[in-house]
Amino acid sequence: MYKWLPAIKGPADLKKLNTKELTELAAEIRAFLLENVSRTGGHLAPNLGVVELTIALHSVFDSPRDKIIWDVGHQSYVHKLLTGRQALFHTLRQYGGLSGFPKYKESEHDVFGTGHSSTSISAALGLAKARDLSGEDYCVLAVIGDGAMGGGMAFEALNHAGDSRTDLIVVLNDNEMSISHNVGGLAAYLERIRTDPKYTRLKADLEEIIKRIPAIGDRVVKSLERLKDAVKTLIVPGMLFEELGFTYLGPVNGHNLGRLQGILRRAKKLKGPVLVHVLTTKGKGFAFAENNPDFYHGVAPFDPRNPPVPASSHQNDTYTGVFARSLVKFAEKNEKILAITAAMSAGTGLDFFARKFPQRFFDVGIAEQHAVTFAAGLARAGYRPVVAVYSTFLQRAYDQIVHDVCLQELPVLFALDRAGVVGEDGETHHGSFDISYLRHVPNMAIMAPRDGNMLQHLLFTALAHDGPAALRYPRGACPAGVPEEEPKLLPWGRGEMLRKGRDVTILACGTMVAPALEAAEYLGKKGISVAVADLIFLKPLDSELVMQAALASRFGLVTVEENALAGGLGSAVLELLEENDINNIKIKRLGIPDSFVPHGSRERLLKHLGLTTGNIVNACLALAGHKRKKISWLQSGKD
Numbered sequence: 001m002y003k004w005l006p007a008i009k010g011p012a013d014l015k016k017l018n019t020k021e022l023t024e025l026a027a028e029i030r031a032f033l034l035e036n037v038s039r040t041g042g043h044l045a046p047n048l049g050v051v052e053l054t055i056a057l058h059s060v061f062d063s064p065r066d067k068i069i070w071d072v073g074h075q076s077y078v079h080k081l082l083t084g085r086q087a088l089f090h091t092l093r094q095y096g097g098l099s100g101f102p103k104y105k106e107s108e109h110d111v112f113g114t115g116h117s118s119t120s121i122s123a124a125l126g127l128a129k130a131r132d133l134s135g136e137d138y139c140v141l142a143v144i145g146d147g148a149m150g151g152g153m154a155f156e157a158l159n160h161a162g163d164s165r166t167d168l169i170v171v172l173n174d175n176e177m178s179i180s181h182n183v184g185g186l187a188a189y190l191e192r193i194r195t196d197p198k199y200t201r202l203k204a205d206l207e208e209i210i211k212r213i214p215a216i217g218d219r220v221v222k223s224l225e226r227l228k229d230a231v232k233t234l235i236v237p238g239m240l241f242e243e244l245g246f247t248y249l250g251p252v253n254g255h256n257l258g259r260l261q262g263i264l265r266r267a268k269k270l271k272g273p274v275l276v277h278v279l280t281t282k283g284k285g286f287a288f289a290e291n292n293p294d295f296y297h298g299v300a301p302f303d304p305r306n307p308p309v310p311a312s313s314h315q316n317d318t319y320t321g322v323f324a325r326s327l328v329k330f331a332e333k334n335e336k337i338l339a340i341t342a343a344m345s346a347g348t349g350l351d352f353f354a355r356k357f358p359q360r361f362f363d364v365g366i367a368e369q370h371a372v373t374f375a376a377g378l379a380r381a382g383y384r385p386v387v388a389v390y391s392t393f394l395q396r397a398y399d400q401i402v403h404d405v406c407l408q409e410l411p412v413l414f415a416l417d418r419a420g421v422v423g424e425d426g427e428t429h430h431g432s433f434d435i436s437y438l439r440h441v442p443n444m445a446i447m448a449p450r451d452g453n454m455l456q457h458l459l460f461t462a463l464a465h466d467g468p469a470a471l472r473y474p475r476g477a478c479p480a481g482v483p484e485e486e487p488k489l490l491p492w493g494r495g496e497m498l499r500k501g502r503d504v505t506i507l508a509c510g511t512m513v514a515p516a517l518e519a520a521e522y523l524g525k526k527g528i529s530v531a532v533a534d535l536i537f538l539k540p541l542d543s544e545l546v547m548q549a550a551l552a553s554r555f556g557l558v559t560v561e562e563n564a565l566a567g568g569l570g571s572a573v574l575e576l577l578e579e580n581d582i583n584n585i586k587i588k589r590l591g592i593p594d595s596f597v598p599h600g601s602r603e604r605l606l607k608h609l610g611l612t613t614g615n616i617v618n619a620c621l622a623l624a625g626h627k628r629k630k631i632s633w634l635q636s637g638k639d
Contacts, residue, residue: 001031002031002032002125003019003028003319004021004024004025004028004030005025005028005029005032005081005086005231006086006348007086008025008081008082008086009063010082010083010084011058011059011061011063011082011083011109011287012062014055014058014059014082015059017059017201019257019258019261022055022059022257023052023257023514026051026052026257026339027285028053029051029055029078029081030048030051030284030285030286030327031110032081032089033047033048033051033078034048034151034286034304034634035304036089036090037077037092037299037470038090038299038301038302038303038304039042039090039215039301039377040090040091040092040093040094040301040424041093041298041299041300041301041424041532042092042093042100042298042299042424043074043075043076043077043100043142043297043298044283044286044289044296044297044298044299045282045283045286045290045293045296045297046074046075046145046282046297047074047075047076047077047078047251048283048284048285049075049175049254049280049281049282049283049284050075050078050143050173050254050280051078051284052254052255052256052257052260052280053143053171053173053254053260053280054079054082054262055078055082055257055277056260057141057143057171057259057264058079058082058083059261060261060264060265061139061141061264061268062111063083064108064109064111064402065138066138066139066140066141067111067112067124067127067138067139067140068109068111068141068142068143069102069111069112069114069120069123069127069140069141069143070114070120070143070146071114071117071118071119071120071121071142071143071144071145071154072101072114072115072116072117072145073100073101073102073113073114073115074100074101074297074298075143075145075173075453075468076101076102076110077092077100079109080098080107083107083109084107084109085098085106085107085419088418093424093425093426093599093600094424094599094600094601095585095597095598095599095600095601095604095608096600097128099426099588099599100424100425100428100599101113101114101115101425101428102114109572110265111127112124112127112427114428115425115426115427115428115429116392116393116396116428117145117151117366118144118148118149118150118151118152118153118154118366118508119149119153120142120143120144120148120154121142121154121157121158121161121170122153122156122157122160123142123145124140124141124142124168124170124490125140125160125161125164125166125168126156127140127163128140128167128168129166130167132166132167136196139167139169139268140167140168141168141169141170141171142168142169142170142171143171143173144170144171145172145173145175145507146172146173146174146175147343147365147366148366148427149172150343150365150366150367151362151365151366151367152367152369152370154486157267158170158241158244158246159244160245161244161245161246161272162244163245164273165245165272165273166272166273167271167272167273168272168273168274168562169267169268169273169274169275169276170246170273170274170275170276171275171276171278171304172250172275172276172277172278173278173280174251174254174255174277174278174279174280175280175281175282175293176623177278186338200500221536235623238250238275238277241275244552245272246273246274246275247270247272247273247274247275248274248275248277249263249266249267249274249276249277250263250275250277250278250279251277251278251279252276252278252279252439253278253279253482254278254280255280255281255284259283260278263276264276265483267509273499276393281283282297283296288307288309291545292309292310294346295308295309295346296309297604298425303333305398305451316479317452317477317478318471318475318476318477319417319449319452319455319474319475319476319477319478320344320347320348320349320417320473320475321349322350322452322455322456322478323348323388323415323455323459323473323484324349324350324351324353325351325434326455326456326459326460326483326487327339327349327351327353327386327415327459328352328353328356328357329438330459330460330487331353331356331357331360332356332462334384334463335360336382336383336384337360337383337384337386337463338360338361338362338378338384338385338386338585339353339354339357339360339361339362339385339386339388340361340362340363340364340370340371340374340375340385340386340387340388341361341362341363341364341387341388342363342364342365342366342367342368342370342371342389342393343363343365343366343367344388344389344390344393345361345363346390347390348389348390348415348417349388349417350388360571362374364415368389368393368394368396368397369399369400370391370399371387371395372387372394372397372400372401372404372405372412373400373404375387375405375412376400376404376405376408376410376412379405379410379411379412380408384411384413384463385412385413385561386413386414386415386416386463387412387413387414388414388415389414389415389416389417390417390418390429390431391415391416391417391418391419391420391431391433391434391472392418392428392430392431392432392433394414394416394434395433395434396439398437398515401414401438401441401444401468402441405468406441406442406443406444408444409466409467409468410467410468411465411466411467411468411469412468412469413459413462413463413468413469413470413471414468414469414470414471415459415471415473416434416470416471416472416473417473417475418431418472418474418475419431419434419448419472419473419474419510419562419563420432420510420511420562420563420608421474421562421592421597421602421605421606421611422474422602422635423475423599423600423601423602423605424473424599424600424601425599426597426598426599426600427596427597427598427599430565430596430597431474432564432592432596432597433563433564433570434446434470434472434563435472435538435561435563435564435567435569436563436564436566436567436568436571437567438470438539439538439539439567439568440567441573443467443468444468444469444470444539445465445467445469445470445493445537445539446469446470446472446537446538446539447461447462447469447470447471447472447508447536447537447538448471448472448473448509448511448536448538449471449473449510449536449598450479450509450510450511450513450514450534450536451478451479451480451483452478452480452483453480453483453485454536455471455473455478455483456483456487457487457488457489457490458471458490458536459471459487460487460488460489461489461490461492464489465492469542472510473510474510474511474562475602476602477516492537492540493537493540493541493542494536494537494542495533495534495535495536495537495542495544495545495546496533496534496536497531497532497533497545497549498513498517498522498532498533498534499517499530499531499532500531501520501524501529501530501531501532501553502524502529502531502552502553502554503528503529503530503553503554503620503624504528504530504531504553504554504555504556504557504558504623504624505530505531505532505533505549505550505552505553506520506530506531506532506533506536506557506559506616506620507533507546507549507555507557507558507559507560507569507573508520508532508533508534508535508559508560508561509534509535509538509561509569509596510537510561510562510564511562512560512561512590512611513532513617515560515611515612515613516532516560516616517532518613519613519614519616519620520620522534522613522617523620523621528620528621528624528626530620531549531552531553533545533546533549535569538569538572539572540571541573541576543576546573546576546577547580547582550577550582550585551582553585555586555623555624555625556586556587556588556623557573557585557586557587557588557623558587558588558589558590558619558623559573559587559588559589559590559591559618560589560590560591560611560619561590561591562591562592562611563591563592564591564592564593564594565589565591565592565593565594566594568591568592569591570587570589570590570591571589573587574589576589586623588619588622588623590610590611590615590616590619591609591611592609592611593609597609599612616620
């Protein structure tokens with residue numbers, strides 16, 4: 001089926017093929033991506049869009065000697081294929097298999113690990129400066145998308161790189177903007193003139209001749225310079241980058257291999273920082289992805305013969321869908337409710353809100369820091385902003401949470417989607433730390449719903465709270481399905497005892513409530529009486545409920561959470577007991593240990609982390625002093 005792809009064992013093999021053969025290889029790679037990503041799931045549209053660009057980069061430069069850094073990294077599948085990982089591609093995003101992102105422990109060609117956006121230029125500049133300090137001469141490239149280029153960190157790095165005059169190549173992969181043939185032809189013409197060494201020498205010689213004209217030479221040169229700058233501002237699309245200190249090349253058609261190789265070879269010869277502007281089509285070669293690039297950005301496994309079509313997130317029985325529908329319902333009655341996203345409107349469900357209330361919806365781009373402080377300003381003016389963001393991405397705005405929101409006690413609500421283990425995207429995307437990094441911040445409240453009904457109750461309650469709050473919920477379906485009942489205003493900071501027992505009490509929150517109840521039911525049949533409490537609020541903690549549970553349990557407490565153990569729910573319980581001089585209670589904490597969680601299915605990862613029903617049973621049995629706990633549990637047929 002594939003003529004050229006099996007022969008590519010590394011980047012050096014690309015240099016043996018001519019442009020026609022490389023173009024045929026590009027078609028094979030697209031077919032391979034569709035065949036394999038449709039089986040494993042993953043980032044399809046971004047990778048279909050960078051096939052020719054990746055081939056051009058690896059055919060012109062010499063990885064791993066030359067360093068290529070992929071911003072975000074969700075477009076690195078082609079890079080993986082061309083750097084010796086074809087045989088492992090069926091393991092993509094599977095437990096123990098290839099990562100869906102660049103990972104330096106996986107390959108010497110993955111120079112720098114990425115997963116969050118706008119970091120590549122900073123990392124590349126660091127590598128370039130290290131090269132200079134070491135007296136070496138390899139090339140360093142950052143490949144960054146137009147969305148990631150809008151992140152503040154990217155602009156900070158551009159500013160530093162332009163000022164440093166260090167040899168560095170930034171490849172701007174622009175899959176949003178388009179350009180007409182006339183403008184494209186003119187831009188290509190200007191680019192050829194401006195990068196031709198003969199033109200540079202001619203310009204310098206001409207200036208020197210004019211300067212020698214008595215009396216008026218210097219004035220003529222300055223006048224010509226001002227005219228040149230004025231014309232460039234009008235007709236050169238990269239003037240912004242030029243002003244920052246970069247030599248701008250492009251824009252170039254990102255699907256024309258010959259043009260791409262030519263412009264990259266010119267960039268390689270230039271001194272100082274260079275920006276190559278490449279125009280690509282996201283989802284290129286697969287009509288469904290080209291027409292719906294956001295939907296096919298990241299996909300679950302699907303049948304390519306019958307590709308799925310987009311469905312509104314508010315129609316799904318997921319936590320995200322319940323949040324989206326509930327927020328719109330509450331906003332219909334309260335015009336002060338606003339919604340903010342950092343370039344994730346579909347992923348967070350806010351696309352539904354945007355359609356209903358376009359004037360009250362704000363997409364700030366990949367700029368989480370700005371999103372938080374922007375929300376703080378809105379809240380200071382009397383509005384109720386809701387910042388919907390993935391848990392792992394809110395980490396990027398920590399100082400803004402502390403300094404701009406919590407210090408001023410402003411009523412900003414953070415809707416933390418993808419809290420806990422998210423699955424195949426791996427280390428950079430798990431929401432493992434939000435309880436820990438928010439719980440110790442004064443004035444912040446943290447809540448976790450166990451199902452869809454509780455989610456809408458907590459959202460309703462949080463919107464009525466006059467202060468900062470975070471509502472964390474997982475990716476995926478709600479165990480109780482779509483909530484039907486009307487929202488309730490819950491008692492602030494109070495948990496709920498769901499099951500009574502005298503031997504052990506399980507203190508759980510969010511996704512861990514269901515397996516805690518299952519474990520208690522199983523143990524009850526074995527003669528061990530286990531209570532289960534859903535704490536609901538991680539902060540303020542229901543101290544009365546925890547104290548009663550601690551004093552009433554014969555053998556002790558088990559805390560279980562889908563968050564890092566350090567600083568999480570279990571830590572909060574230990575702190576509460578210490579503050580009340582209760583030091584004779586045995587406690588077993590279950591949660592995410594002090595390590596990054598790998599990629600894999602959610603079910604496999606929960607087993608890896610010891611967060612299954614079976615693990616909870618064994619923790620209870622250990623507290624109760626049962627020696628044959630694991631044998632007893634395994635005989636029940638459970639995991």
